[in-house]
Amino acid sequence: MSGNKEAVFLKQLNQNLGIAYKACRVYFHDEEVRKDAMQEMIYQLWRSFDSYGGKSKFSTWMYSVCINTAIKYKKTIAGKEKVETLSRDHLEVSTHVPDQPVQDREEAVNALYKAISTLSSLNKAIVLLYLEEMTYEEIAAIVGISKSNVSVRLVRIKRALEVKLKNDKNL
């Protein structure tokens, strides 16, 4: 490993590590599998770093590598992931009030992850990028579909998620 390249990579990686965590959380529910997937993402980022070249933002490139890796890894471990059991905690969504405590926020985000887990791999990628406030152009470039396709898909995804979240909230 060359020293300078390694230092630059580590700096960028640590600044954007949350991207890999979020991608892992969206695609994998088993804690152990998530750890392995995280390692795989770091490895793929490192081995692809030479081709990065700074043409886009590091974070955009990182999303691309992490999502590609997550989908491929998901296929590799198909059937090996433990089935997640639905606990009451998973289904309870807070009735949101201003300045809600951190625990409620965690519950809301958990419910969102839970709802996302019902989507297809492609839709998971799109909604993750949408939640990360990427533009339609950026989402289109990362996923490899047209901008209009992103827009149409997002409408459907939002509708599906809202139904799911409302249903969970009413449980």
Place this chain on the structure above:
Amino acid sequence: MNVLDHFKAEWKAQHQIPEKQEYDRASLKHTVKSCVQKHRKMVIQYFRVNLLLQLLIYLLLSYVIVAHRFDPVMVMASVAGIVLYIPFTVFLYKRAQEVISGGPNGEATGALYGYLQETRRALLRFYRFKKLSDVILVPLSCTIGTYLTFALFIPGGIRGSIYLALTVFVLTLISCYVTIGTENREKFRKPLQQLKELTDEFSEMGSIY
């Protein structure tokens, strides 16, 4: 504010907290090393039946070379067998490596749709090559194995027990193809179908650029 916008705001607030874990040189090196090892293991798993069969052939041929070193015909035949197998083993390993690492350059970069297409193409290329090697190498391995076993260990050789030798050959061939069939279904046909479903999802709504 609709339900999803509310959750989006929560998402943003929740993920503003920086991650505790950070990578340094040592942890990066450890991660890379362990992933490289894992990938190697996966490559071997990809063609473990073929590899096992080929290893048995190498061992048998090496044994013949040593045990019959004064018989030039046996030595030449065994060396020829090894020379025939080595390129297949090397090529199979390289192709499997390409599949595991996701295409010829092995990088997980580029748009998701293109990446999935390339992954499928790489897997398909490898599967086609593997099927070819299954058709050529498996019967050849079974023939060599049966012939040498009878020539070396059964009095009278193949000619002395032709029906028994044929039975052994057919049973070996059937068991190999049953195992290879299961391996191909799990390691190739199912993943190829999954990848097809994934790429089909991209085109189901019409334009992809």
